[in-house]
Amino acid sequence: MNPSTAGSLAEPDYLNHETTVRSWLLTRDHKRIGVMFLVLVLFALLLGGVFAMLLRIELLTPGPTIMGPMTYNRVFTLHGVTMVWLFMIPAIPSAFGNFVLPLMLGAKEVAFPRLNLASVYIYAAGAALTLFGMVWSGADTGWTFYTPYSTTSPTAVTPILLGVFIIGFSTIITGLNFITTTHTLRAPGMHWSRIPLFVWAIYGTSVIQVVATPVLAMVLVLVALERVAGVGIFDPSRGGDPVLFQHMFWFYSHPAVYIMVLPAMGVITEVVCAFSRKNIFGYRMIAASTFGIAFVGFFSWGHHMFVSGQSTFGSGIFGVLSMLVAIFTAIKIFNWVATMYGGAIDLKVPLLYVLGFIFLLTFGGMTGVAVATTSLDVHWHDTYFIVAHFHYIMVGSVLMAFLAALHYWWPKMFGRLFPERWAFVAACTIIFGFIVTFLPQFLLGNMGMPRRYYQYPSEMQWLNVLSTAGASLLAFGFGLIGIYLLWSLRYGKESPANPWGSRGYEWFSASPPGPHNFREPPRFEREVHDYTVSEAPHVY
Amino acid sequence: MSTETTPWREYFGSRENQSQAAQLGMWIFLGSEVLLFANLFVGYAVYRYYYPEVFVEASHHLAAGWATVQTLLLVTSSLCVVLAVHFIRSGRAFWMGVALLVAMGLGLGFLVIKGWEYWKHWEEGALPGEYYRLAELPERGGSLFFTLYFLLTGLHAVHMLVGLSVLGWLVWGALVGRYTAEYHVPVEVGGLYWHLVDVFWLFIYPLLYLVE
Ligand code: HEM
Ligand SMILES: [Cu+2]
Numbered sequence: 001m002n003p004s005t006a007g008s009l010a011e012p013d014y015l016n017h018e019t020t021v022r023s024w025l026l027t028r029d030h031k032r033i034g035v036m037f038l039v040l041v042l043f044a045l046l047l048g049g050v051f052a053m054l055l056r057i058e059l060l061t062p063g064p065t066i067m068g069p070m071t072y073n074r075v076f077t078l079h080g081v082t083m084v085w086l087f088m089i090p091a092i093p094s095a096f097g098n099f100v101l102p103l104m105l106g107a108k109e110v111a112f113p114r115l116n117l118a119s120v121y122i123y124a125a126g127a128a129l130t131l132f133g134m135v136w137s138g139a140d141t142g143w144t145f146y147t148p149y150s151t152t153s154p155t156a157v158t159p160i161l162l163g164v165f166i167i168g169f170s171t172i173i174t175g176l177n178f179i180t181t182t183h184t185l186r187a188p189g190m191h192w193s194r195i196p197l198f199v200w201a202i203y204g205t206s207v208i209q210v211v212a213t214p215v216l217a218m219v220l221v222l223v224a225l226e227r228v229a230g231v232g233i234f235d236p237s238r239g240g241d242p243v244l245f246q247h248m249f250w251f252y253s254h255p256a257v258y259i260m261v262l263p264a265m266g267v268i269t270e271v272v273c274a275f276s277r278k279n280i281f282g283y284r285m286i287a288a289s290t291f292g293i294a295f296v297g298f299f300s301w302g303h304h305m306f307v308s309g310q311s312t313f314g315s316g317i318f319g320v321l322s323m324l325v326a327i328f329t330a331i332k333i334f335n336w337v338a339t340m341y342g343g344a345i346d347l348k349v350p351l352l353y354v355l356g357f358i359f360l361l362t363f364g365g366m367t368g369v370a371v372a373t374t375s376l377d378v379h380w381h382d383t384y385f386i387v388a389h390f391h392y393i394m395v396g397s398v399l400m401a402f403l404a405a406l407h408y409w410w411p412k413m414f415g416r417l418f419p420e421r422w423a424f425v426a427a428c429t430i431i432f433g434f435i436v437t438f439l440p441q442f443l444l445g446n447m448g449m450p451r452r453y454y455q456y457p458s459e460m461q462w463l464n465v466l467s468t469a470g471a472s473l474l475a476f477g478f479g480l481i482g483i484y485l486l487w488s489l490r491y492g493k494e495s496p497a498n499p500w501g502s503r504g505y506e507w508f509s510a511s512p513p514g515p516h517n518f519r520e521p522p523r524f525e526r527e528v529h530d531y532t533v534s535e536a537p538h539v540y
Numbered sequence: 541m542s543t544e545t546t547p548w549r550e551y552f553g554s555r556e557n558q559s560q561a562a563q564l565g566m567w568i569f570l571g572s573e574v575l576l577f578a579n580l581f582v583g584y585a586v587y588r589y590y591y592p593e594v595f596v597e598a599s600h601h602l603a604a605g606w607a608t609v610q611t612l613l614l615v616t617s618s619l620c621v622v623l624a625v626h627f628i629r630s631g632r633a634f635w636m637g638v639a640l641l642v643a644m645g646l647g648l649g650f651l652v653i654k655g656w657e658y659w660k661h662w663e664e665g666a667l668p669g670e671y672y673r674l675a676e677l678p679e680r681g682g683s684l685f686f687t688l689y690f691l692l693t694g695l696h697a698v699h700m701l702v703g704l705s706v707l708g709w710l711v712w713g714a715l716v717g718r719y720t721a722e723y724h725v726p727v728e729v730g731g732l733y734w735h736l737v738d739v740f741w742l743f744i745y746p747l748l749y750l751v752e
Contacts, residue, residue, distance in 0.1 A: 108551040111561045176568045184552065184561040210572045218579035222691075230670030231687045233583060238669070239680035244586055248579060 011519075013415065013512040028113035031513060034099030035413065036120050041095055044086035044127065045478075051079035053475055056437075056468040062458045072454040073140035074155065080143030081134075085164045086127055088398045089256065092263035093209075094123070094174055096405045097202045099413060101178060103506040103513065104196045106187025106522045111180035115173050123170040130163030142452060144253070147234035147245040151226040161224045168217045171259075175209030178202055189524035196505055196528045197286050201266025204290040208255045208262075208297065216252035219245065243308050250301035257394050258297045261361075262290060264401030265332055268354050271404050272336045273529035274502035275351040276343025280529060282335040292328040296321060306377045315374045322372040329365050333358060348500070349423040353404035356431035357397055364393025367442070382452075385445025391438045403430065403481070410485065411499045415512040416492035422484045429477035436470030497539045503529045508540045548723075559725045566729045570736045577695065577740055584688050584747060591681030596752060598677055598685035601666050603657055607749040610650050611741065617646035618738040621707075621731045628714075631721035637714035643734070644707050647700055654697055661686070692744050696737070703737045706730045 014031045024032060054075050058065045067075065102110055110116050133139065133156040141150040141157055150157050182195070182203050195203075223245070225231045232238025234245045273280050280286060302310060302318030336358060345351070367389045371377045380386060411417055440463040447463075449456050456464065498507040508522045522540040526533055552558035588595045620643035627636040665673030668687035672679055710730050713719055719727055 112565060172572055176565055179568055180561050180565045183564055184557050210568055211575060214572045214576035215579055218576050231668050232683055239684055
């Protein structure tokens with residue numbers, strides 16, 4: 001369809017110019033590092049997914065089904081730990097950010113390639129330590145490690161804390177690298193007002209990463225020290241204050257939800273443009289709202305502590321500040337919709353995920369405003385309503401955007417097309433499965449089913465069964481994706497350089513890109529996603 | 541060796557740009573270090589508010605006089621690092637090495653005093669958490685003060701050790717002639733790190749030793 005591949009076929013690309021194992025393990029190529037991260041986070045997703053299915057199967061019946069209560073506590077903790085720390089936080093920035101950010105800026109490299117490689121190994125080491133803790137005896141504290149329970153629990157909390165601590169370093173390095181790259185490695189012609197919005201999103205995320213992660217790191221160390229040396233910072237029996245833990249934890253972890261969601265929003269912006277064949281409506285608004293979210297995100301942590309005994313006044317302030325996030329998010333949503341409106345919509349698989357994303361984000365965001373209302377939250381706190389809220393917004397948006405990115409950039413990364421029809425079926429299964437899984441949980445929460453409980457009254461069973469059915473659909477959808485993507489690596493049609501006809505700058509490179517991204521320095525003579533000028537497809 | 545160790549990497553386009561990247565990267569890193577320490581400062585503020593008298597009492601168990609000496613040592617060493625950067629900017633690698641060696645000596649002096657202080661605490665039983673054995677101060681508050689004391693000064697000492705190895709590595713680079721008037725990014729960046737270690741101490745010192 002696209003003649004631009006002619007001539008680039010015979011040239012070596014980043015995948016085949018060197019093929020030894022060593023050349024992969026010691027690579028400083030941001031593209032290979034992105035691929036390595038992709039493999040690692042997919043593994044984490046699989047592991048977290050298996051734990052999720054175990055939980056849902058257990059909840060099929062009101063009483064014990066397949067495991068005992070202690071095992072259940074461990075399984076939900078491991079599910080949360082794996083999904084949040086090992087998958088959702090690094091997934092989009094480390095995998096896709098590494099791969100496409102330099103391409104989008106016309107750079108040959110990230111600013112610190114050696115550090116970048118180190119970040120893979122640090123992540124892997126942290127993940128390994130976490131897994132070790134899981135295999136050893138797991139943890140039963142929940143992914144939030146609330147004190148004082150986490151300082152006394154007999155399970156393997158310490159290695160898991162340290163594992164997460166180590167992963168934090170990987171996050172900081174990645175963020176530092178992206179910020180510096182964006183500042184110093186833009187190709188000529190790439191001025192600030194032309195930077196693709198995915199890069200802006202990753203940039204905003206990186207700022208949160210370097211600001212928030214050290215706080216988390218220290219607080220995890222403190223809990224670990226408390227377990228090992230009884231230092232008593234959080235232990236009330238030694239004069240410490242357990243609520244201090246919550247403040248510090250949520251000072252990180254509320255912004256952390258934006259570490260997950262902002263990159264997702266960046267992906268969505270790219271995909272919306274590409275498949276509406278229009279430049280984004282409101283470039284500045286989207287970029288600015290990214291920073292609005294990042295900023296406000298730091299002042300809303302207290303909405304997790306409405307029932308911790310903080311003053312009503314404080315809660316009110318935190319509630320109102322939290323609601324500001326909804327405004328910035330709404331700006332983005334309106335801009336995406338406005339971009340699609342009047343665009344030449346091409347409903348390909350990535351765009352399907354965008355629609356899923358917009359639905360889940362809107363719904364989850366509105367329930368966010370509801371739970372930020374103190375009086376309502378007292379009813380919903382620690383119930384399945386919260387579980388549903390954060391799965392809708394956090395998991396829903398990260399998963400949808402991750403899958404959108406995976407399908408959108410797959411041909412760029414591996415030079416192969418995936419079978420559209422199968423992908424379409426899988427996308428529908430996943431979106432439908434997701435809604436069926438978590439919608440009933442809002443109702444369960446409203447009926448009063450507490451989160452992290454192993455048993456429930458039998459009136460609640462039908463909703464739980466529904467939820468488990470949805471989860472099974474989700475699992476099926478993922479299985480399908482796994483199969484056809486692996487299949488496409490070998491048997492998929494070879495992709496032209498720009499299979500979607502996108503005007504995103506990353507498509508200036510060949511698919512897959514050469515070892516140094518571009519053969520000649522790319523020239524950025526138009527705005528990103530400018531579909532008004534006709535452009536001869538050109539691969540630099 | 542590979543292109544990795546040659547000072548200029550082509551993909552940066554220009555030398556200024558590479559040096560800017562290194563500085564920016566270091567500043568961001570330093571910012572995140574500040575936030576790492578910030579936790580402990582917040583913890584200090586909170587517990588001082590809970591146990592005001594005990595904290596003041598406990599601070600009398602610290603050697604404020606020696607801490608003043610330490611402060612002087614560190615500030616002087618920072619000055620030497622500034623000199624080192626100044627020397628290498630005009631190409632005097634030998635003098636840069638000398639300045640850094642002096643800075644390292646002062647830093648080591650600091651650590652020796654710190655070690656001696658720790659030894660005293662050990663003898664006295666002024667230790668963190670469950671090792672706390674100081675009878676004349678209530679355990680509530682007292683053990684927290686020493687916990688925070690050891691965490692703050694310990695974390696600072698770890699940073700000093702890292703800083704010392706960075707300085708040592710720079711001295712070695714000066715000996716083998718790696719740095720010139722044109723190429724000295726690592727000296728500047730390493731110097732920044734040392735200044736940060738210094739600045740942390742300038743917060744820790746009044747907070748732990750001087751506040752009444
Ligand atoms: C944009 C993305 C958002 C993400 C990723 C997100 C994620 C989360 C997560 C993970 C939790 C549960 C934490 C736990 O395990 O206890 C949570 C709870 C909460 N969220 Fe959100 N949230 C988002 C947006 C919002 C918004 C816009 C608001 C308010 C306007 C909000 C208000 C709340 C409140 C009040 C809670 C705590 C409820 C409770 O524990 O009782 N969230 N959110
Ligand atoms: Cu929050």
